[in-house]
Amino acid sequence: MTTVVCRCEDLTEEDIVEAIEEGYDELETLKRHLRLGMGPCQGKACLLLARRILRRETGKDVEEMKEPTARPPSRPVPFSLLASPDEGGEDDD
């Protein structure tokens, strides 16, 4: 059975275990190697799951694992909302 861990980047549990075995054994490098948590949800679901897999595979203490920095904006925002009202052209709706 295949377990999808990261829906944005289409990563399975198997992909993550494989990457850990290749030496990407911390969340920061796992993220950058697989683009885990770099999709539209920004890791809200997958990073917690990946942390559990990492603990299971490496025996590392979860408390010691550094979380990747949460980056703004916390959810996807269209450029039209960020730009000045008088800037930019048509809306895409």
Add this chain to the structure above:
Amino acid sequence: MTEKYEAVIIGGGVNGLGTAYHLGKKGFTDVLVLDKSYLGYGASGRNGGGIRQQWTSEDNIKLARESRKMFERLDDELEEDLEFYQGGYLVLSFHEEEAAEFKENVKLQNKLGVDSKFLSPEEAKEIVPELDISDVVAATFNQSDGTIYPFKVIHGYADRVREIGIDIKEHTEVTDIVTQGDEIKKVKTSEGNIKTDTVINAAGGWSSKVAEMAGAEIPNVPVRHEIMVTEPYKRFLDPMVISFEHGIYFSQSEHGNIVGGIGNPDEEPGLNQKGSLWFLKNFSDTLLDFIPRFSGVHMIRQWAGFYDTTPDAQPILGSVPEIERFYQVNGFSGHGFMVSPMVDKVTAELILGEQPSMDIERLRVERFEDMDLEEEGGVVG
């Protein structure tokens, strides 16, 4: 416990790992690469992945040209798909005066073997149909420029370097470089001391701090630059689009995300890596001026990194006058990734006392003392 290596490289970014790779290829493998965090924590993992040969100084054009050729072969060498996409760089000008300079730049680039072209606004629009060209005066374009995925390069180098037998230690911070007279004796780290007589300073934004530890002086100053990424889309943008006047650059990665940044001319130097509202607003404003159709595109993440800047925006390479065997690979001022293959090859040659493949005399730190500086005018972001 005191360990011993023939050379210690400080900084696990693209230039530290690349230098290790070139040393290793020549059979010099008693080398340790140190990083205070994870590999690519600094600018190598925070940049836009641009590979550009359209520069204004002869040295940068040559370094970038040779590096582009090496990037074209790097997939095979590292046995990794590095997502190098040669969709070109489209450089836009909004003023006649700058457009005149563009003509001169293209002449110099062509003379040095870079196939850039001077374009009308309409020709620019043919390359990027969504572009609003109402204020564009002219453009230049070079097809063999492009973008790469920085993490793949970092991880590809790291894998090869380890295979060759070179050691890499992450989460190991250098705290001091002990010298006696003009010789290096050891490197002190958070994890113990390392005996060596050769140190390579590839510490990016932290380079001037590292130089200070050894008692050497380099003029580098770290300056924050912010960047963002959107949701991935099917490819619709081929080249990297940049403007020096607006300080903006943006491209679409092989994965489909739009990646781009804009420089803040009022940014104070310092080791600040936080994101700002100034960036979100100004990047969005300028981007929509360039391509109004981006209004509905979603930004998903912003972050920041450093340009390790020098007074002439050119890198510092080679040894320093104060200390023997203390090599600099820093001061890239925002374009360290794209020139790294050639820089790292030459650095390895210098360390091994070989004839360098390219003359880098004008890029030594001594230039700030006794030479007229040729400032690189092509910095963006």
